[in-house]
Amino acid sequence: MLIYFLVIVPTLLFTFLAFSYWQERKYRRKPFYRLSDLGWKRLPPPPAADLQQSVALLGDVGAIATDGSDPVMHLVQEWQQEVAAKGTMIFLGDNLYPIGLPDVGHRHRPMAEARLNTLIQSIKQYPGSGVFISGNHDWFKGRKGGYDQMLRQERYVEEHLGQEKSYMPHNGCPGPSTWQLADGLLLVIINTQWFVQRGEKPLGRKYECPYDDIEEFFIRLNRVLKRNTHQRVLIAAHHPLYSNAQHGGKFTVKQHIFPLTAMHKRIYIPLPIFGSLYPFYRKLFGAYEDMSHRKYKRMRKRLLRIFHRYSNLIYVGGHDHNLQHFEVRGNHYIVSGAGSKTAFVKKGGRATFTLEQLGFFVLNYYSNGEVWMECRTVPAEAGAGADVMFRKKLASVRTPLAAQ
Incomplete structure (x- = not known):
């Protein structure tokens, strides 16, 4: 019995981990498609x-290059030239890493x-x-002074962009804020950070929010x-409601065995048992920004309860640094958070498409009522056009929207 535990069990465990790691290596940074979408x-x-x-759904762009060499911003320019004045850019939060826009004099x-x-310039130079x-x-990240930090960014954007609907919802209120983008196309914006925020957050007339009870938000x-x-209806927020990535409790085998690589990519110290404690904690209980955290879980449950009453809704967020699409109960849920960073995303599950690569999703609305989703990524060769890694028709109506 002792030999069984000391030799056979560790051998089986090592074999399982090695096989899992090999499987991950095979599909990392490669697109995953649901079987029915292979012929897209x-x-x-x-x-x-x-x-x-x-x-254009641009999430987590906060680490972009500012010298004109950023590959994702080149894709944005290419998209702008294609669609001209018929386009809307939505920056889905985490617009500035690591701590937003600090006060003048701060080192960041x-x-x-x-x-x-x-x-801002990418919008100003665009029709x-x-x-x-x-x-x-x-x-x-919810720390003390976070509300003032957000307000500082909002006022900076409004001052320099000079457009009425440049930062929404206003004053950090929960929302929902609406914007009629075109005939038959409504944008609804939610401030999901409000629901997971630890520090000061606005509510009521004192903050110029239209209600005093958060229940009124859901109503x-x-x-x-x-x-x-x-x-x-397109619903935009920062936090996703479905995710096969870290904030959804998905971690790599490497993160279980070499947990210190999260601090620095070269710290390969094997901690195969203790290393699993952190991922398991994030999966079961969660940090404030994880789906398993009680505040996030409560928000997600309430939102999904409302969304499940309707069909053909498209909800888009960022937060996880990859590209994902889910189709659940007649609605579509998109993660478009690869604007400046990439991170592991697990294939399969409820996802119809996943990819760990720099890029963003585009939603195209046509006059015949069809809605098409397109995933654009940074090309393998510099100077080449965007790589379209996935395209899918999300909705279609019989009567053209322009005629309604």
Whole structure:
């Protein structure tokens, strides 16, 4: 019996871990497609002339290069040239790493300002429109002073961009804020950071928020969706509701065996048992920004309870640094958080598509009522056009939206 535990069990465990690691190595940074979507390349979208509105979903762009060499911003420029004034850029939060926009004199201020100016300029030089949403890093990750940090970024964007709907929801309120992007196309923006925020967060007339009880938020959100069932509704926020990545409790075998690589990629000290404690904690209980944390879990449950009453909703977030798509109960859930960083994403599960690569999703709305999703990534060769890694029709209505 002693030999069994000392030899056979460790051998089986090592074999399992080695096989799991080999499997991960095979599909990391490679696209995963649900079986029914393997033939996506054979399904061409409607003609570009029928395009009504295109929406670029840019998540977690807070570490972009400011010298004009950033590959994702080059993809953005390419998309802008294609769609011209028919486009809307949505920055899905974590617009500035590591701590948002600090006060003047802080050591991170010059770089944060340069990055924010780059994002603002990408909207100002473009005939379309753009809007910023705040994420956890923009709120100083919930620490003391996070609310002021977010307000500082909002005011900076509004001052330098000079557009009415440049930062939403206003004043860090929960929302929901709405924007009629085109005929038959409504954008709804939610400040999900409000629900997981630890420090000060606004609510009530004192903060210029329209209600004093957070229950009113869910009532208003349901009312907005109920009144707009005749439209295509796009819901944008920072935190995803489905994810096969770290904030969804998914970790690599490497993170279990070599947990110190999370601190520095070269610290390969094997801790095969103790190393699993941290991933298991994140999966079962979670940090404040994880789906398993009680605050996140409560928010997610309430939102999904409302969304499941409707169909053809598209909800998009960032937060996890990869590209994912889920189709659940007639609605679509997108993670578009690979604007400046990438991280592991697990294949399979409820996901129809996953990819660990720099890029972003685009939603194209056509005059015939069809809605197409497109995943654009940084090309393997410099100077080449965007690599379209996935394209899928998400919705279709019989009556053209423009005619409604």
